[in-house]
Amino acid sequence: MxxxxxxxxxxxxxxxxxxxxxxxxxxxxxPTYNGELNLSSLSDKVEVYYDDYGVPHIYAQNELDARRALGYVHAQDRLWQMEVIRRLAAGRLSELFGEKLIRTDKFFSGLGIEEASAKTIANLNKHSKAYKQTMAYIDGINQFIKNGPKPIEFYLVGLDKEEYTLNDVYNVFGYMAFSFAIAHKTDPLLTEIKEKLGADYLKELNITITENSTLIKNEVNHILEKGLANAVNDIYENLPISPFIGSNSWVIGADKTKNGKVILANDPHIGFSQPSVWYESHIKTPNYELYGYNLALTPFPLLGHNRKYGYGITMFENDDVDFYFEENNPQNKNEYKTVDGFKTYQVIDKEIKVKDSESVKYQIKVSEHGPLMNGIIEHITDERPIAMDWIYTKLNNKLLDACYGMSHSMSLYDFKEAAALIHAPGLNMMYGDADDNIAWFAAAKLYKLNDSVNPKVILNGASGTNEKVKYLDFSQNPQAINPKSNYVYSANNQPDSIDGRLYPGYYLPEDRAKRIVQLLEAKNDFTKEDVMVMINDVTSAVTPSIVENVLTSIKADDFNDNEKKAIQILQNWDGNYQLESIAPTIYNRFIYAFLVNTFKDEMGSSFNQFINTRLQKRMNAFQMAKDNSIWWDDISTQGKVETKQHIITKSIKDAVAFLENQLGKSIDEWTWNKVHTVEHKHPMGEIAALRSYFNVGPFEINGGSEVINNLGFKLDSTGYYQVAFGPSTRRVIDFSDIENSKSILPTGQSGNVLSKHYKDQAEKYNKGEFVPMLLNEKVIKGFKQKLEFKSTN
Known part of the structure; x- marks a missing residue:
């Protein structure tokens, strides 16, 4: 015993x-937010004050020291995110997650991102400030890797820490550039429609810009001075990192604000994941200050502000990817036809290391247009070689200098010169300053094809007639400086004409743009509080007109009582996507049924590819307004030709029947909050036992697709609208009260699940609330959390 x-x-x-x-x-x-740490290669001590939301405010005597400290603190909060994104662009995710990511790795490793990075780095000016500060930032990351703890995710997947290089920084730029591109999701689909259904079907999908569409106007005035389709979609489904989607931004001139100073608003739309994409930091030296938002592994922010100026981004959505059918030499499959005779494909050997399995070795063929997708995407069954011509890998990459220049501008002139260095991805750079300048620049290297070339289908690569004719000078890019309207804006919509024509792209519909213009035109005394309300607006400017076109096409006698009640709710709807609204639930199920009944019979399996493209979003209003369309007829019904009335009536009945089965017979119970939710997913959350630990949410949330508070989702058969993307931050910068500018992140500043800042902003974000972006030194140095770096030199 x-x-x-x-x-x-x-x-x-x-x-x-x-x-x-x-x-x-x-x-x-x-993460260590208090105390003293050693950091080698510093010239002096660096003080880092953490505010109530975990934002590091870095005080240093010079920028090299500040960037080195930034690298360290960025890594201790976001090393797992850094690790995943560098592996994604390089095709190394299978080393972490095993065989299920082989297709993704094969795809990204075949895009030429790594080869383009190596070429760019070989030609960099190693004496430039941008280069030196970038290397200091990387050194800070690597010192954390050497001396700091491994994130818990590293233990869970059995991963050792591995130092970072400049290649990793450029690979992140490459992923960002490809994430913005849309052609790879759309061009193969349009080519299939053209070849299988004919030109008449394609013609109705190639939406032309009409006078009723909201165009971003070009206007340059004086500066003020006062001192492959389904397969690609499948690949994106498995990404553990957020893709870039869209964005809103507007800058209101001094004459339209109550306090007589510029106000800038920006909310880039990016796929939700955990941690969120942006890392906030504030750097202050005797000669420099900026409050910025950095992507993982990027030393200079894409969004930023100080007391003198502020800037933000939206996605330009220009077409910077063209696909070409190559023609192989019948006698030698390693050669392809050109106007100058047969040329030999470049062959690149690749190897993917796979966790708990054997490595995968393969080859990529590259023509003068780019890599062949046939060897990269398994789902390509077309025997014709398909090459991807991507502007990002074709031209000299100056993104590092562009980001450095934008974050170090002393004037609007400086900012414009820096923006002109961007070749890809296409970005709308939004600008406002304390001197009352406002500006918008569509930053990208634009080019012209022959007028007869349709860049939205796969082109003939052997003919020589589909090549780029010339590159445009930046002065010809869409832009506006201090326009007479006293505001500039962008919502990923079509910009006005360039060089006498509308530039091709994959622009989003006018919904958000139209609403932004409605609200900006309504008053001339905007305050910061007004803009904070506006950036959370959930009213669609377009859906009421779509509903109106729907209701003129039906007869009341064709519907039962519940269907009539649903129609009445839609008829009285102002386009508002509030939590307790019923109309959004009815409308979105109707839209799904409408798309199925209109397009699926002709498209077949390609419908699943079409339904969530920007092409589909742009089609809705146009298609609904048509009385006659080749798409109305259901080709699966023999001896009968369906009309618009048939399709609309059937879609309403299908929607109501589905909702009765899903949510009950009482329409009053069909509220938006029951079907519209958000969950910020972490890769470790795929394991059921770890989901509640790593994921943030799920939450009921208002907003919806193509309203200003753009909390978007994929349409599918389920009847649930799980938010896939939304504002990655909401920022409002008021130059009349710069020290009290506001922002919010979707979850929190830290990617370390053990940090108190992992999800401390989530509830505020869901409610449309904000937290301060602090610049006041007295307030900042009053915080108790202080980390001091001392040099070991």
Whole structure:
């Protein structure tokens, strides 16, 4: 008995010791926000004050020291995110997640991102400030890798820390550029429609811009001075990193604000994941200050502001990817036809290392247009070689200098010169300053094809007639400086004419743009609070007109009582997507049924590819307004030709029947909050036991597709609208009260699940609330959390 008691005591003691050890191990994994740390290569000490939301305010004597400290603190909060994104662009995710990511790795490693990075780095000016500060930032990351703890995710997947290089920084730029591109999701689909259904079907999908569409106007005035389709969609489904989607931004001139100073608003739309995409930081030296938002592994922010100026981005959505059918030499499959005779494909050997499995070796063929997708995407069944011509890998990459220049501008002239260095991805750069300048620049290297070339289908690569005719000078890009309207804006919509024509792209419909213009035109005394309300607006400017076109096409006698009540709710709807609204639930199910009944019979399996493209979003209003269309007829019904009335009537009935089965017979119970939710997913959350630990949410949330508070989702058969993307931050910068500018992140500043800042902004974000972006030194240095870096030199 004594032996048993002793064993029990020892067992209890062992459990206690294990618990204590586990406690201290977990504490060790948390980010260090207080105390002193050594950091080699500093010229002086660096002080980092953390505010209430975990934003580091870095005070240093020079920028090299500041960037080195930024690299360290960025890594301790976001090293897992850095690791995943560098592996994504390089095709190395299978090393972490195994065989299920081989297709994704094969795709990204075949795009030429790594080869383009290596070429760019070989030609960099190693004496430039941008280069030196970037290397200091990378050194800070690597010092954390050497001296700091591994994130818990590294233990879960069995990963050792690996130092970072400049290649990793450029690979992130490459992923960002490809994430913005849309042609790879659309061009193959349009080519299939053209070849299988004919030109008449394609013609109705190639929407032309009409006078009723909201165009971003070009206007340059004086500056003020006061001192492949389904397969690609499948690949995107498995990405553990957020893709870039869209965005809103507007800058209101001094004459339209109550306090007589510029106000800038920006909310880039990016796929939701955990951690969120942006990392906030504030750097202050005797000669420099900026509050910025950095992507993982990027030393200079894409969004930023200080007391003198502020800037933000939206996605331009220009077409910078063209696909070409190459023609192989019948006698030699390693050669392809050109106007100058047959040329030999470049062959690149690739290897993907796979966790718990053998490596995958393969080759990529590259023509003068670019890599062949046939060897990269397994789902390509077309025997014709398809090459991808991507502007990002074709031209000299100056993105590092562009980001440095925009974050170090002393004037609007400087900012414009920096924006002109961007060749890809296409970005709308939005600008406002304390001197009352406002501006918008569509930044990208634009080019012209022959007038007869349709860049939205796969082109003939052997003919020589589908090549780029010339590149445009930046002065010809869409832009506006201090326009007479006293505001500039962008919502990923079509810009006005360039060089006498509308530039091709994959622009989003006018919905958000139209609403932004409606609200901006309505008053001339905007305050910061007005703009904070506006950036959370959930009313569609277009859906009421779509509903009106729907209701003129039906007869009341064709519907039962519940269907009539649903129609009445739609008829009275102002386009508002509030949590307790019923109309959005009815409308979105109707839209799904409408798309199925209109397009699926002709498209077949390609319908699943079409339904969530920008092409589909642009089609809705146009198609609904048509009385006659080749798409109305259901080709699966023999001896009968359906009309618009048939399709609309059937779609309403289908929608109501589905909702009765899903949510019950009482329409009053069909509220938007029951079907529209958001969950910020972490890769570790794919494991059921870890979901609640790593994921943030799910939450009921208002907003919807193509309203200003653009919380978008994929349309599918489920009847649930799980938010896939939305504002990656909401920022409002008021130059009349710059120290009280506001922002919010979807979840939190830290990507370390053990940090108190992992999800401390989530509830505020869901409610449309904001937190301060602090610049006041007295306030900042009053925070108790202070990390001091001392040099070991």
């Amino acid at each position: 004594r032996i048993v008691k002793k064993l029990l005591k020892y067992l209890v003691l062992l459990i206690v010791l294990i618990g204590i050890a586990l406690y201290f191990f977990v504490q060790h994994l948390k």
